[in-house]
Amino acid sequence: MEFSLSIEDNPEFFSDKxxxxxxxxxxxxxxxxxxxxxDKERNILEKCPANEIEPIALIGYLLGTTTPLNVFRLRIGSVFKSDLRLAKECQQLxxxxxxxxAESVLYHWEYEYDEDVEEPIVHYYNSYF
Structure with a gap:
C-alpha cells in the first residue's frame, strides 16, 4: 500500500490520537x-485529536475559521518558534x-466537548497565555 499525502485518503490517521x-x-x-x-477534510480535522503544538497549529491554519476552539489553535500556532512562517500565518487569522x-466561550460557558480534542489545546493555551 502506497502512502498518500491526503487527509481524505487517510482519515484513520486523524482519528487516532x-x-x-x-x-x-x-x-x-x-x-x-x-x-x-x-468539506470532508474539514470535518475530519475538526474532530482530530492532536497532542503537540505543531499539529494543533497546522490544523488551526488549515481550518482557517474563528470558532472559539480554532482561535485557541491559531493563537498557540502564533507562538510556535520552530516554524516562523506557520507562526506568522496563524497570527494573521x-x-x-x-x-x-474564544476565552469567554471556552472558559465561562458550559458545553459538551471531546476531551481528546479540546483538552490538549486548552492545556497548551494555558501554558502560553
Missing amino acids: MITFEKRRILQHYFESNIKIN FTEDDVKH
Missing part, C-alpha cells in the same frame, strides 16, 4: 503546498476580539 508522525507529515504537506481543504470571544 496515538498517530503523530504521519498526521504531521500530511498536515505539513498541505501547509507547504498551499493546499485548501475540502485572528484578532484580539476573536481571542476575547
Whole structure:
C-alpha cells in the first residue's frame, strides 16, 4: 500500500490520537503546498485529536475559521518558534476580539466537548497565555 499525502485518503490517521508522525507529515504537506481543504477534510480535522503544538497549529491554519476552539489553535500556532512562517500565518487569522470571544466561550460557558480534542489545546493555551 502506497502512502498518500491526503487527509481524505487517510482519515484513520486523524482519528487516532496515538498517530503523530504521519498526521504531521500530511498536515505539513498541505501547509507547504498551499493546499485548501475540502468539506470532508474539514470535518475530519475538526474532530482530530492532536497532542503537540505543531499539529494543533497546522490544523488551526488549515481550518482557517474563528470558532472559539480554532482561535485557541491559531493563537498557540502564533507562538510556535520552530516554524516562523506557520507562526506568522496563524497570527494573521485572528484578532484580539476573536481571542476575547474564544476565552469567554471556552472558559465561562458550559458545553459538551471531546476531551481528546479540546483538552490538549486548552492545556497548551494555558501554558502560553
